[in-house]
Amino acid sequence: MKELFRRAPKAFTPGEQTRDQDTPDNMWVKCPSCGDLTYYKQLRDNLKVCKCGHHMRLSAVEWQGLFDSESFTEEDGDIAPLDPLNFVSPKDNYAQKLRDSQLHTGLYDAMISGNASIMGQGLQVTITEFEFIGGSMGSVFGEKIARAAERAYERRVPLLTINASGGARMHEGVLALMQLPKVNLTLARLGTIGMPHISLMTDPCYGGVLASYASVADIIIAEPGARIGFAGRRVIEQTIRQKLPANFQSAEFMMEHGMIDMVVPRTDLRSTLGRLLKLYTMRDADASPLPADV
Amino acid sequence: MKTPLSAWDKVQISRHVQRPRTLDYVRVLCEEYFEFHGDRRFADDAAIVAGVGRIDGQSVVIIGHQKGRDTRENMRRNFGMPKPEGYRKAMRLFHHAQKFALPVICLIDTPGADPSMESESRGQGNAIAENILVMAQLRTPIVSLVIGEGGSGGALAIGVTDRILMLEHSVYSVAAPEASAAILWRDSSKAPDAAKTMRITAQDLKDMAIVDTLIPEPEGGAHNDPDATIRRAGIAIMQSVNQLNALPTSILLDQRYQKYRVIGAIKTMPTNQSSMGEPLSFL
Numbered sequence: 311m312k313e314l315f316r317r318a319p320k321a322f323t324p325g326e327q328t329r330d331q332d333t334p335d336n337m338w339v340k341c342p343s344c345g346d347l348t349y350y351k352q353l354r355d356n357l358k359v360c361k362c363g364h365h366m367r368l369s370a371v372e373w374q375g376l377f378d379s380e381s382f383t384e385e386d387g388d389i390a391p392l393d394p395l396n397f398v399s400p401k402d403n404y405a406q407k408l409r410d411s412q413l414h415t416g417l418y419d420a421m422i423s424g425n426a427s428i429m430g431q432g433l434q435v436t437i438t439e440f441e442f443i444g445g446s447m448g449s450v451f452g453e454k455i456a457r458a459a460e461r462a463y464e465r466r467v468p469l470l471t472i473n474a475s476g477g478a479r480m481h482e483g484v485l486a487l488m489q490l491p492k493v494n495l496t497l498a499r500l501g502t503i504g505m506p507h508i509s510l511m512t513d514p515c516y517g518g519v520l521a522s523y524a525s526v527a528d529i530i531i532a533e534p535g536a537r538i539g540f541a542g543r544r545v546i547e548q549t550i551r552q553k554l555p556a557n558f559q560s561a562e563f564m565m566e567h568g569m570i571d572m573v574v575p576r577t578d579l580r581s582t583l584g585r586l587l588k589l590y591t592m593r594d595a596d597a598s599p600l601p602a603d604v
Numbered sequence: 605m606k607t608p609l610s611a612w613d614k615v616q617i618s619r620h621v622q623r624p625r626t627l628d629y630v631r632v633l634c635e636e637y638f639e640f641h642g643d644r645r646f647a648d649d650a651a652i653v654a655g656v657g658r659i660d661g662q663s664v665v666i667i668g669h670q671k672g673r674d675t676r677e678n679m680r681r682n683f684g685m686p687k688p689e690g691y692r693k694a695m696r697l698f699h700h701a702q703k704f705a706l707p708v709i710c711l712i713d714t715p716g717a718d719p720s721m722e723s724e725s726r727g728q729g730n731a732i733a734e735n736i737l738v739m740a741q742l743r744t745p746i747v748s749l750v751i752g753e754g755g756s757g758g759a760l761a762i763g764v765t766d767r768i769l770m771l772e773h774s775v776y777s778v779a780a781p782e783a784s785a786a787i788l789w790r791d792s793s794k795a796p797d798a799a800k801t802m803r804i805t806a807q808d809l810k811d812m813a814i815v816d817t818l819i820p821e822p823e824g825g826a827h828n829d830p831d832a833t834i835r836r837a838g839i840a841i842m843q844s845v846n847q848l849n850a851l852p853t854s855i856l857l858d859q860r861y862q863k864y865r866v867i868g869a870i871k872t873m874p875t876n877q878s879s880m881g882e883p884l885s886f887l
């Protein structure tokens with residue numbers, strides 16, 4: 311009955327979001343790992359990697375700097391979520407949560423996708439926005455990856471997924487769960503034309519993203535220190551009733567256990583991706599050299 | 605007038621200790637059956653039973669979660685929560701089915717994948733993901749029946765199928781109600797609320813067009829007449845298998861693609877989303 315009394319939140323219009331409070335360049339930012347203070351500008355210039363090596367999380371927009379300048383074109387930016395379960399609980403109201411997150415990020419959901427190039431090589435890309443309900447994977451998220459994979463298939467280009475997600479979007483119930491097969495079906499099709507899917511795991515990658523596309527990519531790259539797992543630490547600690555070692559589920563731990571191909575510092579990422587892509591997209595010996603990266 | 609069963613009532617029925625399990629289905633339905641063991645890599649996981657048998661004269665691969673009926677068996681079978689080696693045993697049987705052109709029947713009954721240090725270390729997420737990828741491309745018919753509880757990726761790892769059937773009082777959810785309540789509200793005792801809010805009953809899934817067929821249960825649940833329930837389910841499963849067997853492989857695969865491709869609740873807006881902030885400079 312309570313649904314009857316539920317007030318639907320006002321629809322979100324892009325542009326309405328509270329403007330990003332541009333952190334002044336001369337402001338100090340504290341590293342959550344070592345506690346050191348760095349000027350915001352200096353931190354941005356160093357791709358938000360602290361002197362101690364800690365990789366701070368990037369927004370979906372900040373990641374777009376990974377591509378050749380001006381090469382990123384957003385696609386499917388007009389897809390927005392619904393509230394299929396009419397999810398209302400005493401503590402939580404999905405429609406309101408969506409609107410709050412939309413106001414906070416300016417996005418309809420936790421994903422920006424489109425086409426871009428890296429060192430002149432075209433590709434489809436998807437980038438999660440962790441600030442939007444923990445980068446959780448719901449219907450919009452699944453649909454955008456599916457469309458990106460289908461476009462990669464049609465355009466015969468590789469797919470790069472940049473991932474930071476806590477797992478499936480609980481508020482969409484089993485519809486969120488069914489995004490896992492939906493996405494993997496499109497990836498299976500992409501695999502038939504010999505175009506690679508490269509998965510970049512940034513902190514954190516858990517649950518649904520790991521149990522679907524992110525862990526079955528042809529090439530899996532993780533950022534140093536990224537936490538990667540199926541079950542969360544809290545769940546495991548409750549089950550085994552003991553504390554887990556600090557490095558458990560870190561990118562380095564996962565590489566040691568054979569789950570990822572390489573751990574690449576953010577500063578080397580662009581050149582790594584450029585060189586890797588060339589191996590798959592220019593397979594003949596007389597392929598022209600890559601354009602200089604300036 | 606009887607009060608209709610609540611979602612939480614159904615969760616209880618789906619977990620009833622006398623509810624028929626995978627091996628009960630094998631016993632009642634199979635004229636012939638051999639259980640296969642192990643993933644050929646690490647171990648044999650008793651939380652998943654897999655084998656080859658014959659139903660109505662048709663050779664089939666049967667894969668299912670298996671819970672126990674007492675503490676000892678539940679410990680051995682890890683309460684039906686598979687480890688990566690369990691999923692990789694299923695994977696081996698998927699390939700086996702494809703090689704010998706056998707249809708696959710999957711019986712789903714798990715609270716979820718095993719959450720432990722050892723499972724994480726051996727790639728639980730990857731084991732589930734690989735199975736989903738293999739089922740997506742399997743060149744032979746594959747049918748699933750949710751016989752108890754279908755919890756999360758742990759269920760989906762043997763659940764990407766051409767037809768999904770559910771017993772009337774079974775449930776299927778993005779995470780088991782206790783886990784959902786813990787994730788959403790940091791309070792697993794709110795599981796009954798989660799069961800209701802998250803629409804996890806067979807009827808909910810039919811309404812959402814995710815499930816193809818519901819199999820009626822006897823009054824009070826399948827445990828009140830296991831053999832009749834199993835036979836009824838067996839008829840529905842084999843009807844699906846026979847329909848799918850008649851399809852050319854390309855059509856079978858296209859239909860499977862479409863079945864999952866359309867799932868989701870989205871709308872198209874008149875304008876694009878507008879992001880905030882500035883890209884970093886990686887150049």
Ligand SMILES: [Zn+2]
Pocket residue numbers: 341342343344345346360361362363364
């Ligand atoms: Zn630091």
